[in-house]
Amino acid sequence: MIPELGHFAAILGLASALGVAITAFWGAFNAQDSWANMAIRLAKLQFVVLAIAFLLLVASFLQDDFSVLYVANNSNTELPWYYKISAVWGAHEGSFLLWTLVTASWTLAVALRSKHLPLELHSYVLGSMGFLNTAFLTFMLASSNPFVRLVPNVPLQGADLNPVLQDPGLIIHPPMLYIGYIGFAVAFSFGIAALCTGKLDSAWARWTRPWVNAAWVFLTVGIALGSWWAYYELGWGGWWFWDPVENASFMPWLAGTALIHSLAATEKRGAFKNWTILLALLTFSLCLIGAFLVRSGVLTSVHAFAVDPQRGLFLLGILVVVTGGALYLYSVRASTIRSRIQYWGISRELLLLMNNALLVLAVVTIMLGTLYPLGYEWFTGGDTMSVGGPYFNRMFIPLMIVLSFFLALAPIARWKTTPKELIMRGLILLAGSAIVSLILPWIFWSSFNFGVSCALALALWIAITHVNSLWKQRHSLTMGNLGMATAHLGFAMAIVGVAVTSAFSLERDARLTPGQSLDVNGKTYELAEVTRSQGQNYIADQATFNVDGRLEMHPERRNYPIRQTITTEAAIKPGFFKDTYISLGEPIANGSWGVRIQEKPLVRWIWLGAFIMGAAAVVACLDKRYRRLSRRDLLAHATSQ
Numbered sequence: 001m002i003p004e005l006g007h008f009a010a011i012l013g014l015a016s017a018l019g020v021a022i023t024a025f026w027g028a029f030n031a032q033d034s035w036a037n038m039a040i041r042l043a044k045l046q047f048v049v050l051a052i053a054f055l056l057l058v059a060s061f062l063q064d065d066f067s068v069l070y071v072a073n074n075s076n077t078e079l080p081w082y083y084k085i086s087a088v089w090g091a092h093e094g095s096f097l098l099w100t101l102v103t104a105s106w107t108l109a110v111a112l113r114s115k116h117l118p119l120e121l122h123s124y125v126l127g128s129m130g131f132l133n134t135a136f137l138t139f140m141l142a143s144s145n146p147f148v149r150l151v152p153n154v155p156l157q158g159a160d161l162n163p164v165l166q167d168p169g170l171i172i173h174p175p176m177l178y179i180g181y182i183g184f185a186v187a188f189s190f191g192i193a194a195l196c197t198g199k200l201d202s203a204w205a206r207w208t209r210p211w212v213n214a215a216w217v218f219l220t221v222g223i224a225l226g227s228w229w230a231y232y233e234l235g236w237g238g239w240w241f242w243d244p245v246e247n248a249s250f251m252p253w254l255a256g257t258a259l260i261h262s263l264a265a266t267e268k269r270g271a272f273k274n275w276t277i278l279l280a281l282l283t284f285s286l287c288l289i290g291a292f293l294v295r296s297g298v299l300t301s302v303h304a305f306a307v308d309p310q311r312g313l314f315l316l317g318i319l320v321v322v323t324g325g326a327l328y329l330y331s332v333r334a335s336t337i338r339s340r341i342q343y344w345g346i347s348r349e350l351l352l353l354m355n356n357a358l359l360v361l362a363v364v365t366i367m368l369g370t371l372y373p374l375g376y377e378w379f380t381g382g383d384t385m386s387v388g389g390p391y392f393n394r395m396f397i398p399l400m401i402v403l404s405f406f407l408a409l410a411p412i413a414r415w416k417t418t419p420k421e422l423i424m425r426g427l428i429l430l431a432g433s434a435i436v437s438l439i440l441p442w443i444f445w446s447s448f449n450f451g452v453s454c455a456l457a458l459a460l461w462i463a464i465t466h467v468n469s470l471w472k473q474r475h476s477l478t479m480g481n482l483g484m485a486t487a488h489l490g491f492a493m494a495i496v497g498v499a500v501t502s503a504f505s506l507e508r509d510a511r512l513t514p515g516q517s518l519d520v521n522g523k524t525y526e527l528a529e530v531t532r533s534q535g536q537n538y539i540a541d542q543a544t545f546n547v548d549g550r551l552e553m554h555p556e557r558r559n560y561p562i563r564q565t566i567t568t569e570a571a572i573k574p575g576f577f578k579d580t581y582i583s584l585g586e587p588i589a590n591g592s593w594g595v596r597i598q599e600k601p602l603v604r605w606i607w608l609g610a611f612i613m614g615a616a617a618v619v620a621c622l623d624k625r626y627r628r629l630s631r632r633d634l635l636a637h638a639t640s641q
Contacts, residue, residue: 017104024036050097083166086171093146095174099181107130121207126189139314159563188284190211191277216617223610248294261352358406441453470485483617483623509596528544539559541587578603580599
């Protein structure tokens, strides 16, 4: 009965989403409050019934109801209860139900938090969100229903959750990504509303910015959690692999970052209006492209869902309709929204324009590297090729170096034009940062690396210019300016972490038997013993390493018998300045084991920088400008063209 109730609730969710779209658009066309209020009530109903559907699927997992096909394929009686809950979104069908619930949540948030907006704008935004979830729910119910029964041959035992996904990081990581992805659907809907009304002004940008910031927070944290999970769970010690599915989440993050900066120029100076709209449309379109790549079966990745091509065609259809329709509307209506601001010389507007250009160029670079192998395979009829780290690093890193240069100038630059003396002071600070950065690698790592020195110089320059700017504004500092500066400081910290851990990490692979030791960077790592232990649903070979006789570390090699899968659980001694990382490989003849020992300096600065950026965006959302609606805003928006 529970699966049938869940299925029925999902159908009600589809009807509610369609109702939101119809009533909201009708209210916008006819400027009728009653229809807009009906859309708000239907948004509440949509959220409630989809939350019920989701909770009923959770109940099916907790009750080990293997008569449900999705539960039978992704759970097991031996699976810990918390992994049974995360298994709900551990594969395609359940994760897409979560996707629709998140869409309903954002729709409800817009319905309740934006009622103060002009009726026409609010209705168009709600209608667009309702249309999107109608498409998503239609896809789920037509081809990806998580409530399908497996009768009459109900198994006594399930196939178990993919062991790679049996990790605390995977409990949090996918929901964060989905909240971020769908959050950009709100920006997309605001863009559609601006095109439909022909009104885009500073008030529109001010109303849109907190939604974009909120989505960006979740996507930033989600990507950081995914990187952290790959680091400690996959056993290879890396934090970014340029995997196609990693790229699928990174591209909308870059476009969303460009959108945040473009919105700032639109709000402050009325600049980049068409560009801002286009970025709002393309950012969410990139989220849909990511969903298609992950769920269509065209990619092979530890992150991807294995889905048949027919479902992929369905998703491709949604992508074409949503993105194609939005771009067509843009081509027809963009001429009604024009920026009349002119700017010359070095100014904050120019820096924001360069920032956006570099970020979009980075998106194009990553997209080419991600999609080219797929196109090559299609055109050659099956021949395969790969585009790996060397291509992405050579193309992406120079763009980020130039971006960092402009980022450091941001606090120095002024709107319209920047006095030459301010630019000269900034360049003097750059020279000082460069001198210090030439010395730091030699002091801390007894080595010189030009790339690391460049990264340190830019990061130090960013930190100095932004801290100096905050000090000057200390008596008139707004939450928005504080958030922006803090986000840039987090970016600088991540730059340092990426550069240092990439250049100065140490790695040693060895073959050890219990009692043998290995010296790495002045430390002695002794393999004391390897014992076998029994987990709840796995068998583990656990090694004990004595590090300099003072520290014990216990890497594991786990065997999940139901799935017949081997995973590596690294032992990590975390530190603010350096991680010690040990992974246990395969057993070798004569009782010896393959081991990998690594030292990763400043690797945690990467994730700490990302979390600082996310926290900074939260601070920016608290700016009081986003919590009030003045009569002047309404009047200006009503008369804008």
